[in-house]
Amino acid sequence: MSSNHRLYAYLNDEFLPLESTYLHVSDLSIQRGYGIFDFFKVQGGHLMFVDDYLNRFFSSALLMGLPVPYSEQELKDILVRLVQMNGIPDAGVKMILTGGYSENGYDPAAPNLILLQQPLTLPSEAQVATGIKIITHEYVRELAAAKTINYLVGIKLIQQVKAKGAHDVLYHHNGLVTEFPRSNFFLVRQDDTVVTPAREVLKGITRKNVLELAAKKYQVVEADVTLEDIATAKEAFMTSTTKRILPIIEIDGKPVGKGAPGAVTLDLLQDLVELENRQVV
Template structure:
């Protein structure tokens, strides 16, 4: 496989960064993961907006735009002879002296990783409530950054079974998110999802689904919820940019509607219609009005 590193397309075995890169030394780096559908990067504008906001928080002097990212993606897709892929767009702070830096980082390292999508995707998930608690964001909000030990500890609890996902509670005992997903559940026709106040990452697919609720006039609430409120749901589903919308069939010994859940089925139908076309969730209402 080929990857992009600061202007060059190189074989992944040849990709290099400096040992003095502060993304490596101090975790000062942010990334986005997304999929392409027949070459189209779904919701790329939303991913870039979040990434650019994260770079401001990290004092990394870089703004990435759609056109330049698309140019890189086209080169990589051609080099790898693929159209439907998993993409990680990564920005690392760049080289600095040993010690914490307060000045802006003016020479960041941009890396774009690409790999084929898994050949077997799980159509439903079984979830476990993790013993590991979701740690608090190191700043005002959770960034999709190089700080991933909390997620790794959660993953170690459940192992490598692709059918499993772990669900974090935070230190106050509120349902927060999955290891690599956001969580939603439906009770009496209303959809619930944890507020960002819990410390959850504001996932791009999460944002898309919330926009889809508005466009489709589906009632939803964001808030602080205890475990029993999740456990007594009628249907549960997870979201992330690679696995899309994934129904949950069981949490410990409690069973749910899984892929037969009516809200989950409806959302998946619209997701599939839009995945190869949309640049941002803000196009949703216009597209729905045009097509239906």
């Protein structure tokens, strides 16, 4: 995309140049970090799995007590128009719903709806072939079932992650593994059973797709996962909209399995890419 390509955003019934799209400082997203969002890919101009993402967006809004000012179909129509206006066939789209312009900086008001489209970079072939290293941290997100804008702990830990030569941080509580700040966690047992944490996690759309794909070939389990389970795992990987499936080869300085991307992980990644490509046809 050229540097002079004008991007548009959507704010409360208006399509605006991105550089002219602002919120007032009274918004609760600024005052108190109160709001939700969701994020999906556009591939070949096609809104990928958009119904699933909209369903989660509305569910998050309900959990946070934020009324969405449009129906799912109306919001989808707005998103289609935004993508057409921006003319970026492969990108990411973020939907944000804030607590609104609060009179006292605490009580919610009419929510502000913001829609943004931005260039998207997926993991490189080299990164997939090499795999990533992660660390762990004891923490459980509040309202884990809602995709809120509160990423305080994840952002606070960025420097610690980098200092340890890692890529991301995996949350756990009393040894019970949950999720990454922006991704879901999977492991593969020695018998090729695919397992993902069942509690205190955001139900990712890529997580959902991977579970469905894996169930066609392997035994699949949604259950409690412990740090001890990781120590005996054959493989591990993360899933998200922007990462697809990314192999994990090391956790807290200890190798996962043979310390290299595993066959089950790479097999599921190929299936996921094929599923995404079928959505565009």
